[in-house]
Amino acid sequence: MAKSSAISHSVSLEESVWELFETGAYEEVSLAAERHPTNVFIHHLSAISQFETGADTANNFPLEGKTVLTPLLGAYLHRSNGRPREAAILFHEYFKASSSPISYSILKTGIRTCEEAGNYKFALDLIQIYKTLFQDDFFAGLEFFSLYHMRRFGEALESFKRNSLVLREDRDVLAALGLCLVHLGKFEEAKEILEKLPGAGEIPSYEDKVTEYEPMIRNIPKYEKRKKQLSEKELLDLGYAYLFSQSYKKAEEVFTSLVSQVK
Structure with missing residues (x-):
């Protein structure tokens, strides 16, 4: 288990249970939690195991105490309760911490949660960690x-x-x-x-799009006269009208202005 010495004094025990978790032996993780009722880390890991299997009992664990897994557990709790944005923040916090143990399953869950939340910056951060550790194009x-x-x-x-x-x-x-x-x-x-x-x-083919934008193409001069008053949608339509009438330079100017507005 990466950096397990930062977790608690029972290093070898927690390492062995973490290895069970990494291999997907979630039932054995739960049994370990039953055998060690005072070990908070193992109980947290057991709850995360339940979340990974989709069990409804994960929310019923005694989750008192704080361990390196606390942000991760909070992320799973938020996710299970339909709060992906809050979950994404905690997943990101967990994986960016240098002391956090990482497994394939929880990193994938974290990335998917960031995607569900529409937090693409966090998704990219976690994907970079994933690529470094697992070196595939998943x-x-x-x-x-x-x-x-x-x-x-x-x-x-x-x-x-x-x-x-x-x-x-x-x-x-x-x-x-x-x-x-x-x-x-x-x-x-x-x-x-x-x-x-x-x-x-x-x-629609390219030619179909030309036909679709034909009315807009015919009215380009009218739109140009009030260009400063156009809405974002009208500007986008104007950009495509330029594009499909092969006025590429003007299309580039419109699209560039739209991109600059969202930066």
């Missing part, structure tokens, strides 16, 4: 979407390039990638991506 898609939702379009593009082998067939990723390229002013590349989406026959 969260490649979430890493890309987190960067996308945070408007870090250049980094999202680089993330896609690093993980293109696992992401290139994901239609949602490719659609977001196309929009990343639009925001970066790479309109020809965006057009190529959007035209080649998997299942393109089920979604």
Whole structure:
């Protein structure tokens, strides 16, 4: 167990129970808690085991006392009670602490909770920890979407390039990638991506989008006259009208102004 000496005086006992937890032997963790009724750490770990299995009894544990697992336990309690935002904060606090033991299961739960909460910054922080420890691409898609939702379009593009082998067939990723390229002013590349989406026959083609925006394209001069008074949605529509009429420079200016407003 990483840094287990920071947990309590019963190092070897707690290490052995933590190893049971790491291997998914949750029933044995619960039995250990029964055998050691005064060991707060093991009781906390037993409660977390119950949360990991989805048991309804986790909230009924005697959870007095404080251990290194306290923030983690609080995160699971918030999550089970439908408060993912509060849970995400505590998961992040737990995993950023240098003394916290980490396992595959709880880190995955923490990342998923950050995603559920829409806290993409915390998700990225935990994904970086995950990649360092486990060195796989399990969260490649979430890493890309987190960067996308945070408007870090250049980094999202680089993330896609690093993980293109696992992401290139994901239609949602490719659609977001196309929009990343639009925001970066790479309109020809965006057009190529959007035209080649998997299942393109089920979604509007580039030509369909041109037809859809035809009324807006015809009225571009009117919108330009009151450009400073346009709402965000109207500006977005104007940007796409420029894009689908191949006025790429003007489209870039509009999208850049919209991105700057959310930074």
